[in-house]
Amino acid sequence: MTRLAASSESLADILERVLDKGVVIAGDIGISVVDVELLTLRIRLFIASAQTAREMGMDWWTNDPFFAPNAARAELDESKSKNDLAARVADLEARLLEAVPSRQEEPR
Amino acid sequence: MSERNWLCAYAITRNRPAELDLDPASRLVGYRDLGVVVAEVEPARFDRLDGLDPVDGTLAELAREHDAVVRAVFRHEPVLPLRFGTVLDGEGSVRRLLEVAYDQARNCLDEVEGHREWGVRVRYTEPAATTRPDSAGLTGTQYLVRRRERLKAVQQTREQVVRTAARLEDVLREHATDSMERPRPHGVLVNTAYLVPIARETAFHAEFEWFARELREAGATVETTGPWPPYSFTDVELGVAAHER
Numbered sequence: 138m139t140r141l142a143a144s145s146e147s148l149a150d151i152l153e154r155v156l157d158k159g160v161v162i163a164g165d166i167g168i169s170v171v172d173v174e175l176l177t178l179r180i181r182l183f184i185a186s187a188q189t190a191r192e193m194g195m196d197w198w199t200n201d202p203f204f205a206p207n208a209a210r211a212e213l214d215e216s217k218s219k220n221d222l223a224a225r226v227a228d229l230e231a232r233l234l235e236a237v238p239s240r241q242e243e244p245r
Numbered sequence: 246m247s248e249r250n251w252l253c254a255y256a257i258t259r260n261r262p263a264e265l266d267l268d269p270a271s272r273l274v275g276y277r278d279l280g281v282v283v284a285e286v287e288p289a290r291f292d293r294l295d296g297l298d299p300v301d302g303t304l305a306e307l308a309r310e311h312d313a314v315v316r317a318v319f320r321h322e323p324v325l326p327l328r329f330g331t332v333l334d335g336e337g338s339v340r341r342l343l344e345v346a347y348d349q350a351r352n353c354l355d356e357v358e359g360h361r362e363w364g365v366r367v368r369y370t371e372p373a374a375t376t377r378p379d380s381a382g383l384t385g386t387q388y389l390v391r392r393r394e395r396l397k398a399v400q401q402t403r404e405q406v407v408r409t410a411a412r413l414e415d416v417l418r419e420h421a422t423d424s425m426e427r428p429r430p431h432g433v434l435v436n437t438a439y440l441v442p443i444a445r446e447t448a449f450h451a452e453f454e455w456f457a458r459e460l461r462e463a464g465a466t467v468e469t470t471g472p473w474p475p476y477s478f479t480d481v482e483l484g485v486a487a488h489e490r
Contacts (some may be wrong), residue, residue: 146312146470146471147472147490148305148308148309150364150470151308151309151312152304153475154303154312154326154476155308155311155312155326155328155329155355155476156308156328156329158326158328158476158477158479158480159324159325159326159327159328159329159476159479159480160257160325160327160331160350160353160479160481160482160483161327161328161331161470161481161483162254162327162328162331162342162482162483162484163331163482163484193320198480202246210397
């Protein structure tokens with residue numbers, strides 16, 4: 138199996154072409170070793186579900202350090218957004234404090 | 246069954262064994278000026294493909310292997326890739342296939358010669374329309390106006406992306422001999438394979454880059470894959486019946 142050093146294309150792209158395209162030999166000089174149509178259908182469903190999950194934000198596993206080692210960076214981003222939130226809260230509190238004394242002055 | 250000489254067939258190509266740099270497991274079975282690249286195979290290898298995870302299993306390995314053999318031939322000669330899992334009953338069957346389907350195979354091979362396949366994909370998911378304007382210091386009416394403007398901007402960006410993607414397809418088609426639309430899951434605007442003459446690849450990619458920049462600026466994901474052997478342009482069925490022997 139030394140010939141595996143092939144292409145850098147994604148497996149999904151390869152499967153889509155290798156299983157679904159190419160010359161078909163009909164007749165009785167071959168045997169059908171694989172139910173290609175069934176395989177194609179299963180691959181399509183798999184690809185579609187992975188893609189749909191990504192689009193719908195349901196791909197939680199890609200950001201989970203346990204499932205995806207690359208997720209550490211995403212976690213950093215998350216802590217950054219937490220900092221942003223903290224800064225916004227501080228800002229809002231400051232504004233609130235400014236507003237409160239002025240209202241107390243009004244009745245006079 | 247294992248006593249018979251089953252051959253896994255990968256691609257139809259020219260019958261010029263000297264031009265090919267095949268690995269020891271594969272060989273070329275020729276008839277006139279055409280040949281089929283085959284390798285001896287144990288059909289049992291394909292047996293347990295059902296119920297396997299396609300991403301990391303036997304199917305992935307076999308599919309990559311199939312692609313690797315086709316590509317190895319394609320580096321030197323034009324190819325008609327055969328569907329994954331085509332297994333023929335010995336060299337006699339391979340020659341009979343070429344004999345019966347000679348004209349059709351020869352014409353297809355001539356058509357794809359000097360071409361490579363390129364895939365182009367454009368994805369666009371519009372930003373969530375739920376982001377609301379900062380309501381600080383706004384009256385209710387001002388807030389609603391802002392919000393409507395924001396939704397309108399999202400809509401306009403989408404329309405611009407769709408228009409640009411359509412123009413990209415038109416222009417790329419001009420540089421290609423043939424094009425084939427592939428399935429488009431939700432969020433995918435373009436998923437097309439182009440059969441591009443090698444002499445026009447530079448122009449094809451220059452056009453692609455031009456439009457890709459515009460699409461990326463608008464927030465779309467644009468990618469190209471390839472070069473591929475002409476998988477998407479060999480949707481042919483070659484039929485051989487036993488009585489034609």
